[in-house]
Amino acid sequence: MSKLTDVPKRILIGRALRSDRLGETLLPKRIALPVFASDPLSSVAYAPGEVLLVLSIAGVTAYHFSPWIAVAVVVLMFTVVASYRQNVHAYPSGGGDYEVANTNLGPKAGLTVASALLVDYVLTVAVSISSGIENLGSAIPFVVEHKVLCAIGVIVLLTLMNLRGVKESGSLFAIPTYIFVAGVFTMIAWGAFRGLVLDDTMRAPTADYVIKPEHQGLAGFALVFLLLRAFSSGCAALTGVEAISNGVPAFRKPKSKNAATTLAAMGLLAVTMFCGIIALAAATDVRMAENPATDLVHNGVPLGADYVQNPVISQVAEAVFGKGSFLFIILAAATALVLFLAANTAYNGFPLLGSILAQDRYLPRQLHTRGDRLAFSNGIVLLAGAAGLLVGIYGADSTRLIQLYIVGVFVSFTLSQTGMVRHWNRHLATERDQAKRRHMIRSRAINAFGAFFTGLVLVVVLVTKFTHGAWVALLGMVIFYAVMTAIRKHYDRVAEEIAAPDGPNDDTVRPSRIHSVVLISKIHRPTLRALAYAKLMRSDSLEALSVNVDPEETKALRAEWERRGIDVPLKVLDSPYREITRPIIEYVKGLRKESPRDAVSVIIPEYVVGHWYEHLLHNQSALRLKGRLLFTPGIMVTSVPYQLQSSEAAKRRARRQQDWNAPGSVRRGPAQVRSKDSSEPKG
Numbered sequence: 001m002s003k004l005t006d007v008p009k010r011i012l013i014g015r016a017l018r019s020d021r022l023g024e025t026l027l028p029k030r031i032a033l034p035v036f037a038s039d040p041l042s043s044v045a046y047a048p049g050e051v052l053l054v055l056s057i058a059g060v061t062a063y064h065f066s067p068w069i070a071v072a073v074v075v076l077m078f079t080v081v082a083s084y085r086q087n088v089h090a091y092p093s094g095g096g097d098y099e100v101a102n103t104n105l106g107p108k109a110g111l112t113v114a115s116a117l118l119v120d121y122v123l124t125v126a127v128s129i130s131s132g133i134e135n136l137g138s139a140i141p142f143v144v145e146h147k148v149l150c151a152i153g154v155i156v157l158l159t160l161m162n163l164r165g166v167k168e169s170g171s172l173f174a175i176p177t178y179i180f181v182a183g184v185f186t187m188i189a190w191g192a193f194r195g196l197v198l199d200d201t202m203r204a205p206t207a208d209y210v211i212k213p214e215h216q217g218l219a220g221f222a223l224v225f226l227l228l229r230a231f232s233s234g235c236a237a238l239t240g241v242e243a244i245s246n247g248v249p250a251f252r253k254p255k256s257k258n259a260a261t262t263l264a265a266m267g268l269l270a271v272t273m274f275c276g277i278i279a280l281a282a283a284t285d286v287r288m289a290e291n292p293a294t295d296l297v298h299n300g301v302p303l304g305a306d307y308v309q310n311p312v313i314s315q316v317a318e319a320v321f322g323k324g325s326f327l328f329i330i331l332a333a334a335t336a337l338v339l340f341l342a343a344n345t346a347y348n349g350f351p352l353l354g355s356i357l358a359q360d361r362y363l364p365r366q367l368h369t370r371g372d373r374l375a376f377s378n379g380i381v382l383l384a385g386a387a388g389l390l391v392g393i394y395g396a397d398s399t400r401l402i403q404l405y406i407v408g409v410f411v412s413f414t415l416s417q418t419g420m421v422r423h424w425n426r427h428l429a430t431e432r433d434q435a436k437r438r439h440m441i442r443s444r445a446i447n448a449f450g451a452f453f454t455g456l457v458l459v460v461v462l463v464t465k466f467t468h469g470a471w472v473a474l475l476g477m478v479i480f481y482a483v484m485t486a487i488r489k490h491y492d493r494v495a496e497e498i499a500a501p502d503g504p505n506d507d508t509v510r511p512s513r514i515h516s517v518v519l520i521s522k523i524h525r526p527t528l529r530a531l532a533y534a535k536l537m538r539s540d541s542l543e544a545l546s547v548n549v550d551p552e553e554t555k556a557l558r559a560e561w562e563r564r565g566i567d568v569p570l571k572v573l574d575s576p577y578r579e580i581t582r583p584i585i586e587y588v589k590g591l592r593k594e595s596p597r598d599a600v601s602v603i604i605p606e607y608v609v610g611h612w613y614e615h616l617l618h619n620q621s622a623l624r625l626k627g628r629l630l631f632t633p634g635i636m637v638t639s640v641p642y643q644l645q646s647s648e649a650a651k652r653r654a655r656r657q658q659d660w661n662a663p664g665s666v667r668r669g670p671a672q673v674r675s676k677d678s679s680e681p682k683g
Contacts, residue, residue, distance in 0.1 A: 026252045029262050034177035036244045037266035039124055039345035041181060042338045043237045044273040046131050047073075048281060049312040050233035052288040056295065058226055059213030063282065065227055070278040073234045074271045076453060080241050081267035083417050083450030086443045087245045088259040090423060096245040097416035098353060102360075104419035104426070113412045114357055115480035117242070119473055120408035121346035121353075124239060125387035127405055128346075129154050130396040132339030134311075147396040152388050154340050159384040162347040163377055180338040181269060183331035184313075188276035191320040195283055204315040205323070207285035210297045229464035232406070235457060237274050239409050241266070242416070243349040250348070281312050284319035288312065311335075343387075351379025361491040362484040400469065407465065407473040410458040417451035420444075512597040513540035517588065518568070519604050519625070520546050522553070523560050526605035526642035531568055533640050534603050543569045545587065549578045581624050585632070592634045601636045602629060610646035 027035060034041075051069055055062040091099050097117060102110025133143055133151050143150050194200040244263045251258045289295035292309040294302050313335055321328040351367070355376050358368035366378045394400050424444035431437050462470060516539035520527045534542055544566075548554040554572055561570050573583040584602075591600050604622050622639070629637050 027250050028252055029258050029265075031174055032244075032247075032251055032258070032262050033265060034174040034341070034344075035250075035348055036247050036345060037262065037270075038177050038338065039128065039239055039243065039342045040237060040241055040266060040270045041177065041273070042128065042335075042342035043239060044184065044270065044277055045313050045335050045339055046311060047234050047237040047274060048277045049288055050236060051230050051278070052281065052286065052312060053290050054226065054230040054233050056211050056287075056289045057213065058223070060211045060287065062226070065230070066278055066282060069227065069231050069234050070275050072231055073237055074275060076235065076457060077238055077241075077267055077271050077274075079450050079453050080238055080413060081263055082446050083413075083420070083454075084241060084245050085260045085263055086420055086447055087416065088248050088263065089256045090420065090443075091245070092248045092256040092259075096248075096353070097242055097412040098356065100419040100423065101412075101415045104422035105415060109415050109419070111362065111481055111484055112477070113415050114353065114362065114484065115477040116408035116411035117353055118350065118408075118480050119476040120239065120406075120412070121350035121383060122386045122390060122476075123401065123405050123408070123473065124346040125155065125158075125343040125383065126390040126394070127401045128339050128342035129158075129387070130391060130394075130401055131311075132336050132342075133396055148392055151391045151396040155343075155384050155388050155391070158340065158343055158347060159380055162344070162380050176334055176337040176341060179330070180334040181273070183327070183334050184273045184276070186327065187317055187320050187331060188273070188280065191276075191280045191283070191316070194320065202280075202284045202319040204281070204284040204286040204319045205310070206287035206296070206315060207319075208298065209287045209303070211287055211289055212295045212297055212302075225464065228460045232457070232461045232464045234274075235406050235410070235461065237270060238413075239406055242409065242412055243345045247348055247352060250352075277313055277316060280316045280320065284316055286312055286315045286319075346383060346387075347380060350383040351376035354379035354382065357484065360488075362488050364487065404469045404473045407458075407461055407470045408477060410454055410461055411477070413454035414451060414458050417447045417454060420447035421451060513595065514599050514601055515539065515591055515595075516542045516601045516603060517591075518542070518544045519584065519602065519622075520544050520557075520570075521621075522557060523564065526607065526640070529642055530603050530605035530640040531566065533638075534601075535568075537601070539601065540598075543571050545571050545573065545584065547573050547575050547580050547583050549575050549580065580621055581628055584625060585628050588629070588635055589632060592632070596634070599634060599636060601638060603638045603640060605640050605642060608641045608643040610644070610648065 048066075048070075051066055052063065055065060087096065087100060091103075093099065098110050098114045101113040129151050130147075132154070133147055191202065194202060241263075244259050244266070248255050248259045251262070287296060288309065292303060292307055293305045296303045296307065296309075314332060317328050317331050321331070354363055354367040357363040358365050367376065367382070390401070421444055424440050424447065428437060428440050428444070431440060466474075514537070516534050516537055518527075518530050518534050520530075531544065544561075546554065546557060558570065558572070573587055575583050588600050588602060592598070602625075604625065606622050609617075626637050626639075629635050
C-alpha cells in the first residue's frame, strides 16, 4: 500500500522533516499575525453586517444605534486583549484557556473550556469558509449553485496546506491577509477623505431601498432585547482572540513577549477596521435585511427571491471606490480569500489543543504525535472532517451557522479570566516583593473586569441566540465533554489494570510448563519451517494440530506425515460441521483448563506476499484464529512467516524507501531538539 500512497503524499504535503528541525518551524511575529489572527481580522467582513441585519428588524431608524454597538464591541475587544496579555505571560506553555481553567478551577472547568474551544474551532472553519463561498458566489454563479461542494473543496485544500506545516502554511496565508488589511484601511482612509475633505456624496447600491420592519416602533424591553441581540452578533469580531494564547509555543523566542505584541496588534487592527466599516456603512446608507426578498422594497415593490444581498463590506467598497474599479476588485478578491484563510486560526488552535488534551488522556493518544511535517496531522484531519460534516448539514449557509457561533468562545473567555483571578490570588498570598505585588494586583484587576464583562456577554449571547441555534453549540459542548470524560476513564482504568506490581504475581512467576502447538493444514515448506522453529523453542511438550474437514485430505496428511518420519506427534481434531476456528479454540482452552499454570504457545505458519490483493487470497484462517486467540488468557500466538517470491518486490520497495517514514509509522512523543554534534536525540 505504501507504493500507492507515498508518492501522492509527498507531492501534496512535501518531504518528511526530522524532529530536530522543529525549531525551524517557529513563527516570527509578521507570520504569526496572519496565522493566529486571521479569524478576528477577517470577521470585520461579516460582523458589521450581522449587526445591521438584526437592527433591520426594527427598521432603518434602528440603524442609528450601530455606532453605540460598535463602541461596546470595541470596549469588549480591548478588555479581552488586555486580559489575554496576562494569560500569555503567566501560562506560556500553550495550554491557553484550558490550562488556566484546569490549573486554577479544577479538571471539570478545564474540560468545559476545552469542549467549548473545540466546538468553536469547528464552527470557525464552517462559518469562515461558508461566508467566503457566499462572497465568491456573488461573482461566480457556479459557486452559488454548488455551495456545499465548493466549501468542502476549500476545506480539503486548507487541510493539505496545513499538513505541509505551520510555517509553510503561514507564509502562504500572510500575503492575502495583509492585502485585505491594507485594502480595508485604504477604503476607510479614502472614504473619510472623500466625505470629510472633498464633501463627496457616497451612496451604497442599496441606499435607495426601503426596509419593511418586522416589528414597527419597538420600545422598552423589546428594544433592549433587540440591541443586545445585535451586540451579541457583533461579538463575532472577537472569535479567534484566544488562539494566540493557545499557540504561544509556535512563536519564536521570547515567546510570551512576541505573543503579547501580536495580540495587541491584532486587537488594534480588528477594532479599527470594524469601527471604520460601521461608520462608512452609516455614511453611505447601506441597507440590510434578514429576509431581503420580502423586507427590502424598491419603488414600493419587494425585491423578490432573485435578489442577492451583498455583504456590507462589498457595498461600502462599491460606494467608496466605485463598482468595477481596480481597488474594488482587489478588495473583493482579498475579502473572499481571507475569509477562507480565517479558518487557519482554527487549523492551528484545534490540533494544538487536541495534542494537549491527548497528553492529559482526554483524547486519543494519536492526536498528541506530530506528523511528517512536524504538524499535528491527526488533529488537522479530525477538524477538517468535523467542519465538512457541519457544512454539509447546514448547506454552507453562513447565516444559519453564525447563530451557533461565539457561545463556546465566551464560555472559554469567562472561565479563563475567572481562573486568572484565582491565579493572582494564589500568588499574592505568598509574594512579599512590593513591586511584584503591585504588578499582580493590576493584572488581577484586568482579569477580574474581563471575567465580569465576558460573563455578562455570555449571558446576553445565551439569552438572545439560544432559540436561533445556540443550543446546537451547547449540545456539541456536552457531547465533547461526555466523550472526553469517557476517554479519560478508559485510559485511567487501563493504566490501573496494567500497572506493574511491586511484589510477585501471576505475570512475573514463570509458567510451570510450556505446551507448544503448531497448526498445520498440509505438509509444505511453511509447515516444515514452523515445525523447525517450534523445536528450537525447547518446549516441555510439542505437537502438531490439524482439523479434519475433508477425510481424504486428512488421510493423505497422515500418510505423508508417517512417510517423512516427522518426530512430532500429529493430533487431528474432528469437525463434523467443517469449522476450523472453533475446534482449535476449544482445544487450546482445554489445555489451559487442565493445567492453569502452564502456558500454551500456538505457532501459525503464514505466507508473506508482496501485493495487497494477494492478502485477500491467503492467511484468512490465520487472521481469524489470531483474532480469537488474543482474547484467551494464557495463550501466546506466534507467526512464522514464509516469504513467497512476490514478497521480494515489496522488499525492494522497502529498501528504496528506508530513508524516510512510510504512512502509518508510529511516532511517539513531542519532537526533541538535537544538538549539532550529536547523532542521537537527547533524552
